[in-house]
Amino acid sequence: WVMEDGKVKSIDLLALELGFGLPRSRSGWPAPAKDSSILEQLAELSAPFGTKLEISGNRAKVILP
Structure with missing residues (x-):
């Protein structure tokens, strides 16, 4: 995970x-x-919360707002 100013990014x-x-x-x-x-299913379910997934094969990076 990546932290910025004490928050997960x-x-x-x-x-x-x-x-x-x-x-x-x-x-x-x-x-x-x-x-x-x-x-892809997780990305769909997460989108309404402003969470984005960058998918590459069977890996993803979750980008939090």
Whole structure:
């Protein structure tokens, strides 16, 4: 994260999947997401609050107002 004047200005995120639908032995183990759909959905939900996400692959930088 990046702080400015004692306030958080940005946060770096990595999208993870928990393997739902995989065999029980592999389900529930966090792994990097293969696409950005999780982050795109998060960006949509965050927009009304003035929060912006800069998405690149399965990573995003959250820019706070």
